[in-house]
Amino acid sequence: MPVLSPVEKVKKRRHSGIVRVTHWLTFIAFVALLISGGEIVISHPRFYWGEEGNVNTKPLIVLPIPASRDTVPTGYNYVMPDQNGWSRYLHFEAAWVAVLTGLLYFVYGIASGHFREKLFPKRRDWTWRAYRDRLAKYLHGSWSDGDDGFSYNILQQTTYLFVIFVLFPLIIWTGLAMSPSFTSAFPATASLLGGRQSARTIHFLVSWLLLLFLVVHVAMVSLSGFRRRMWAMIVGTSRKSEEVK
Amino acid sequence: MNPISRRKLILGGFAAAAGAGGLAAADRLARRYGLIPPDSGGFYGPGETLTYACQRLLTARMPTREFPRSMISKNPFANEVQPPTEQFKRLQANGFRDWRLVVDGTVARPLVLSLADLKSMPVRSQITEVACEEGWSYVAEWIGTPLSSVLREAGALPQSRYVVYYGVEKWAWESIDIAEAMHPYTLVTMGMNDGDLPVPFGGPLRLRVPRQLGYKNLKYLHHITVTDNIRKFGQGLGSIDPETGYAWYGGI
Numbered sequence: 441m442p443v444l445s446p447v448e449k450v451k452k453r454r455h456s457g458i459v460r461v462t463h464w465l466t467f468i469a470f471v472a473l474l475i476s477g478g479e480i481v482i483s484h485p486r487f488y489w490g491e492e493g494n495v496n497t498k499p500l501i502v503l504p505i506p507a508s509r510d511t512v513p514t515g516y517n518y519v520m521p522d523q524n525g526w527s528r529y530l531h532f533e534a535a536w537v538a539v540l541t542g543l544l545y546f547v548y549g550i551a552s553g554h555f556r557e558k559l560f561p562k563r564r565d566w567t568w569r570a571y572r573d574r575l576a577k578y579l580h581g582s583w584s585d586g587d588d589g590f591s592y593n594i595l596q597q598t599t600y601l602f603v604i605f606v607l608f609p610l611i612i613w614t615g616l617a618m619s620p621s622f623t624s625a626f627p628a629t630a631s632l633l634g635g636r637q638s639a640r641t642i643h644f645l646v647s648w649l650l651l652l653f654l655v656v657h658v659a660m661v662s663l664s665g666f667r668r669r670m671w672a673m674i675v676g677t678s679r680k681s682e683e684v685k
Numbered sequence: 686m687n688p689i690s691r692r693k694l695i696l697g698g699f700a701a702a703a704g705a706g707g708l709a710a711a712d713r714l715a716r717r718y719g720l721i722p723p724d725s726g727g728f729y730g731p732g733e734t735l736t737y738a739c740q741r742l743l744t745a746r747m748p749t750r751e752f753p754r755s756m757i758s759k760n761p762f763a764n765e766v767q768p769p770t771e772q773f774k775r776l777q778a779n780g781f782r783d784w785r786l787v788v789d790g791t792v793a794r795p796l797v798l799s800l801a802d803l804k805s806m807p808v809r810s811q812i813t814e815v816a817c818e819e820g821w822s823y824v825a826e827w828i829g830t831p832l833s834s835v836l837r838e839a840g841a842l843p844q845s846r847y848v849v850y851y852g853v854e855k856w857a858w859e860s861i862d863i864a865e866a867m868h869p870y871t872l873v874t875m876g877m878n879d880g881d882l883p884v885p886f887g888g889p890l891r892l893r894v895p896r897q898l899g900y901k902n903l904k905y906l907h908h909i910t911v912t913d914n915i916r917k918f919g920q921g922l923g924s925i926d927p928e929t930g931y932a933w934y935g936g937i
Contacts, residue, residue, distance in 0.1 A: 491756060
């Protein structure tokens with residue numbers, strides 16, 4: 441069996457250890473947050489804008505589902521099982537995992553050049569034309585970029601940057617804006633968003649965007665070769681090069 | 686065994702020892718400064734402990750969010766828990782003149798206070814929000830005596846670490862740490878929006894803890910016990926909440 445030199449190993453490595461570990465920790469935390477968050481929403485499936493909001497005030501969004509508390513008028517003659525206790529414990533524990541993992545990833549991303557080299561588009565590639573061309577390729581069913589996923593195209597880069605630097609900070613901010621203790625120290629966390637209920641509504645909408653990202657991400661991984669992409673994110677190397685040696 | 690794996694083993698051993706030592710030191714410090722919540726055990730313990738410790742370090746001495754009078758809710762939601770008992774109805778029929786708040790535990794002078802006694806103490810008013818763990822909220826003006834005044838009147842002893850409080854129903858019991866109890870916004874509340882506190886909102890007496898969720902704001906307050914050992918109460922988890930699956934700390 442030929443032994444790969446360290447240089448070759450690095451060359452063949454698609455995702456670094458930190459990227460792989462933080463990817464899967466984030467995945468686990470996100471699934472936990474999604475399930476527990478859904479359970480918490482069920483206890484009051486109404487959303488408001490501004491500071492206050494309760495069954496006596498006008499809602500902005502009413503989810504067409506029964507609630508897990510009988511004090512919420514939903515129009516259904518049915519009260520769902522109440523799962524708020526463990527859901528809240530799990531939600532905040534998973535939030536810690538997500539935030540600490542995110543911090544590690546953020547520091548690594550800057551220190552190692554991961555953001556600069558892989559995620560920030562090269563200035564000359566950052567054109568409307570590049571977006572249009574890549575979109576056209578996707579629409580024609582071309583899922584891979586020909587280098588076995590070793591680099592990201594402009595649409596992928598933009599999506600990842602949006603999720604990492606817009607959606608994640610926004611969901612953390614709106615989450616903190618719902619904490620009565622945190623907002624007691626930093627009232628602007630809530631008031632800048634228009635109030636506690638606005639924060640809750642934005643938190644809910646951003647979680648849908650993150651779920652949309654997850655669905656599209658998994659769909660794209662599947663279309664461009666599920667096993668190879670999974671192998672790369674778990675083991676770190678390209679499976680093809682492993683087979684070659 | 687080749688030298689590299691031996692070196693790795695030794696380094697790994699040092700790292701593990703340092704890690705364990707660091708954790709033990711962190712644990713000792715955390716206990717000393719009261720950063721561990723009573724419900725710190727089990728699968729959700731680490732997350733709960735991180736949350737509580739961070740809030741203690743970050744927000745324990747901060748005030749709370751207050752609102753202008755114009756933001757007081759027109760239709761606050763009372764979230765009535767259950768119909769009052771016969772005993773409660775008898776007290777209500779008498780205008781709550783015989784309602785008593787008992788203060789005992791690690792205090793120099795145990796107290797039995799009537800509503801009139803409480804009103805004769807320094808009273809303050811504040812416009813703060815009630816936020817329920819379900820997600821809804823409302824803003825109201827609350828009038829009452831700071832719990833810190835009551836605790837000073839009773840002469841809470843220096844070893845006091847928690848304040849346990851009960852509603853009229855025996856099952857309804859809560860506790861907060863001494864920092865939250867001494868916080869100027871933690872209010873033994875008798876009035877709401879310029880009137881007496883209505884019964885559906887917890888009247889005649891409710892403990893308002895505006896920096897924590899609604900469930901810590903116990904209605905029908907009638908007994909306060911100051912303690913140096915929270916383990917002696919219920920299952921030792923700090924309040925009824927962890928016994929029914931909810932976090933003891935309601936500040937999130």
